[in-house]
């Protein structure tokens with residue numbers, strides 16, 4: 001029983017990190033109706049940027065976010081303007097190709113600069129742990145969870161309490177109607193891509209401290225993130241958060257109850273079950289007809 | 292003399308050939324101009340060109356003597372042209388109040404927004420009555436009225452309505468038509484597209500008949516309605 005509880009707690013803590021990474025992905029989908037297959041590579045890029053910054057400046061990996069989040073935000077706006085904005089027709093299909101190319105490009109560059117060897121971000125809290133009841137929890141999971149929670153909170157505040165946030169939500173809900181009330185959807189799209197990348201940077205740090213990674217780590221990551229946002233409902237932030245928690249908690253519990261080999265299986269049973277009943281995902285809305 | 296809104300020789304499409312094939316159209320200030328025509332004639336496409344959602348490949352679009360060609364939807368909005376599109380366009384999960392408030396997204400003067408909000412609530416009481424409810428919870432007709440309210444937040448000098456009566460029951464439809472006519476009587480210039488040609492032309496001061504991307508006939512509303520050839524071609528089937 002303790003084992004199950006421990007697995008559940010760990011699942012929630014790591015689920016928070018996936019929730020953040022998946023939120024960025026689902027936000028980008030919601031605003032632009034594109035599947036950003038490069039999102040995993042952006043998380044890995046974030047991890048490498050933090051790795052380089054903490055090495056060269058001798059600072060704590062979490063502290064590097066002060067640099068990497070703004071950098072990734074700006075880079076995201078540039079990438080959106082250069083690669084996504086020109087796609088005027090057949091955006092859904094083309095964007096998959098373009099962002100996949102982006103992922104391969106990033107993987108190549110990272111391989112060139114950092115080699116294909118595995119690395120990991122280092123900090124005092126990456127193995128140190130504290131007792132809670134009858135088991136111990138490593139600090140990094142708690143710090144990572146707190147960080148992701150804080151960033152998600154800020155994201156929700158911006159989205160629901162500011163005029164700019166309202167323009168992002170409006171663009172997600174109905175692009176044409178948003179344009180007709182004077183919202184600059186191109187600008188909203190660029191900023192949303194920037195926000196998505198900034199959250200990828202934050203997710204990347206936690207990912208990089210808890211996991212050994214190399215430039216090819218994005219393949220596994222993106223497949224997990226995509227299943228999360230499909231379960232949650234494309235374009236739903238709430239859905240991304242809930243689905244991430246379901247994924248990580250179910251995997252961790254299955255791993256201790258049955259076997260780690262079956263960890264993914266139970267999640268996929270849940271996924272298929274939900275999609276059979278609600279094809280649009282937990283919180284998704286059926287994609288409306290476009291103009 | 293240039294008209295209020297004037298389109299000359301406009302060609303536009305969606306990448307697979309021109310839908311508008313040299314369209315000439317003018318809207319006079321203070322008029323209620325109604326465009327009728329069969330499905331797929333390009334009526335909505337004309338409106339998209341005027342609102343800047345679609346760029347014409349040829350021709351000119353002038354509003355009060357100034358060219359609108361190549362301007363962004365936002366810039367066109369800034370010149371006082373507001374469109375309520377054919378599809379439902381309220382943001383479904385936002386409240387009625389948020390939706391109407393967003394109509395003045397481009398207005399930064401808070402007191403002006405409050406003033407317009409009050410005026411709009413007076414014209415359309417439903418905005419205040421249902422303010423906290425999500426837009427999706429309203430009926431189709433109520434949503435249309437709230438869309439009008441949202442559009443009026445900019446106090447537009449030209450209000451464009453694309454088939455506002457679509458999908459409504461007869462009673463709600465006449466409510467919508469009355470609202471449209473009242474807005475025109477209050478001095479607002481309206482450009483209306485209507486499937487139901489008889490009702491549309493019935494309240495219009497000017498009528499325009501479109502067919503396959505061109506204007507077939509235009510003139511005073513009643514005259515177009517009474518034109519025997521047009522009546523036989525378009526109105527019989529849709530009335």
Ligand SMILES: Nc1ncnc2c1ncn2[C@@H]1O[C@H](COP(=O)(O)OP(=O)(O)OP(=O)(O)O)[C@@H](O)[C@H]1O
Nearest residue numbers: 291305310329330331332333334335336337377486
């Ligand atoms: N987004 C689009 N992409 C491609 N083709 C389009 C698009 N929108 C409209 N069309 C085509 O352009 C033509 C004219 O469409 P439009 O919507 O302007 O017609 P309409 O006169 O408004 O018809 P309706 O009465 O059905 O609303 C149609 O053949 C339609 O298929």
Ligand SMILES: [Mg+2]
Nearest residue numbers: 334335336377
């Ligand atoms: Mg139409």
